[in-house]
Amino acid sequence: MSRSIDPGHFFQTDASETTRALKAAKSGNKNGNPIVLQSKILNAIQDPFSACIYIAESAGCVRKVNLETRDTKIVYRGPAAPVTSVAIGGHGGATVFAGCWDKEIWSWDRESRVIGRRYKGHSDFIKAIICAKIGGKDCLISGGADSKIIVWDTATGDRLHTLRDRTDTMMALQDLAVDPQDSSDAEITLVSSSSDPHIRRWRINLSSASQILDTVEVSLSQSRTVRDTIREHETSVYKVVFSGDDEDIDLWTASADGTAKCLSREKNWSTQETYTHGDYVRAVVVTSDWVVTAGRDENVKVWDKSTGNLWHIYEGHYEEITALVLLGQGNRVASFSIDGTIRTWGLERADLNKARSEREDKLKGVVKEQQVQPKKSLLTEEEEAELAELMDSDDG
Template sequence: MSTPAPDFDQQLTGSPPPPPTPAASPGPTHAQPDWSDAADDEDFFLAQVRQHFQHCSGPHRNRILADLLNMCTTQQLSFVHQFVSPLLKKDPFTSLPDELCLRILSFIDDPKVLARASQVSRRWRDLLSDDVTWKNLCVKHDYGRRLSEVAYGVPAYTPNRPGALPISDPDFTNRSFPGALPCSSASGAPRSFDNTTNSTVFGRPKLRSYKSHFKQRYLVESAWRTGGRNTTRTITQDGRVVTSLHLTPRYIVVALDNARIHIFDRDGNALRTLQGHIMGVWAMVPWDDVLVSGGCDRDVRVWDMANGHCLHTLRGHTSTVRCLKMSDANTAISGSRDTTLRVWDIRTGVCRNVLVGHQASVRCLEIKGDIVVSGSYDATAKIWSISEGRCLHTLSGHFSQIYAIAFDGLRVVTGSLDTSVRVWDAHTGVTSLQFDDTRVVSGGSDGRVKVWDVKTGQPVRELITAESVWRVVFEDEKSQLLVWPVHALTQILGAKIST
């Protein structure tokens, strides 16, 4: 018996149909005999038969049934089959212990099947309300929680609510990503998704069940595939080039090459225009109601978007400010075509530090905690300590300008005009690797090429040491390395090196 799935299960399309829905538990409705033509004394006779059958032993009952069935026609046997089959059905979840039932349910990966199964009976629904099942499903679908959910859009804490687990559960630590909003303000108060202090979160953390979390993530993923609508509207009337765009929980912020910055509400209605730059604005970053911008006039400006006032004009760069990021509510970092990065205190308007090391324009940067990574037209990326004001690593390997960079706290990803995207280890600088079923060969800016065992993760040997390794490729019997300043060919089996 098929049962309809909940609304959120119907959002995802393009996937194979789920397995058949489990049949409902047997109810009182099954094949019944027709008493319309029964004689007056038939009920009295059957009462005597029932009384006799009730007092019979097991073997005696079997003989009576066998004798009666042997006398039945095919049609009558079919009626017996229809009458008996529902009585023989048994719901295994009514007799198995909860732990075993939940273990069985843990092997189901399709949320549609689980949602439909919860409609089979109250017992099934109670089992599928256990949050551990949905927690495991969140893990399987990689629906990890983010710290922004602690104070944004989650129900209030209820101590005795069944299935409620803390969002700070260690199995769902924050999945950091480039541009993620910090989870605390300068005052130490928790922040909501829009990065504003939320006083309602003091005292104890808000909780959310894994089932509701999975449903929300499932709906969001489904909407990305098939939902939403396309709305086209022209909101800038300047007719100029848009150089930078940001969408915040409150504003749409647009910078143009005519030195103006327009602020709109989320529906695209104009709120105000920020004027103060005298040349094109090429970089900006919002934080709450604060906006930091920079451009061709070499200035970095700090704005209050609520009233449109310029709070500070930060001067020091000698060329166009090309990129901007903020590490916290008080600290902004700018990258310029003058090859430097500058660390600013936007409360006081003071430059805390100047990071020097690039040989060409700084095109992009990203921040996580005390670490900032920058990409430059000199084809290198650098990893800096903000507090120490020094370069920790130089990532060399690209052959052309670096235009894009991402950083998650562990890995640096750089995109270059040389058509390659490179993934780097932020702590060691590993720059290139290749792997097959048994081994990994890695090379880095430290000039070391290592062979690793895939199964154990342990190093097998070190092949070569050079000034810097840019590229590693290998076949079954040979590895070829592109190193600086020479090309080296390494024969793995014979360990023969020729230049």
């Protein structure tokens, strides 16, 4: 006897039925010129050597996608569990790394796609990985759901350092970023976010690694105190990104509290700007003119960086957006979703103005349609009452 997997064949609440119907109706749209894949996209990064993108898929692979030719055939396979994160590094950037639900980091030769070393040390799934050069050595840095940050020597697979919050209260890692303004050839400053509201900073060189404890002034008493972490959000911080001019690089964040924020270096990482996206914010990218946010509400929102005002909303995805990547010189942005699609959107002012005007016209059309009055019934009130009584009758 065959069994149906169609959710429409099972009991569902009115709300879930409505949601399913809306997603089904929305899934066929061509907004953003979608590239359609067969599994959920959990993360994405820019290829440092080309205009391609590397994506982490729930099907347990890393895929290289050429957005210009729309070629998706180059795939790095091996894991039997979802791949959550991807990075390019090693000597000369010759290695593709992937963090996986199986608690390991996989690697492949970037050109041949032959499986290389597997890095084992986390006790729960890997959430974030990045590559960095420390003291002339190619290193891999991973963060897991086990609350650990591990620094690896990519050439030998040795663990150089294992980091945890000094109070041992750090939650599952969500993202990692190297502070380019506060790092040198010999030592890097790493920023981590996790499923608690705290952002932590770490100083790492080849011989030592430790959490950075800031000394800050308390405005009322002008006394000085040690601050273990940066806390500017109410709950989980999903993304940390450094962006800005060479001498003025600030920290941008995306959080489950529904906001993206610019944390000012000059103000000791306090909030400079807040962008209230609404619902969980999974990703944020920044250009000289725009701040772009995306997340669980399926929309890509473009904010005017100079005013902080919402400028336009790109609609197209029908499931949560997990990543954003700037393309070219920042004149386009690609969005990636668990709906299995990659979509691209213009960030040139002319493109945005056109898209904004079209969206406004569409919304006006919907309002106008809703304002059309229904045709007046040809029946009298008494006749309508009789008809209703007849329809409710058990006779017939």
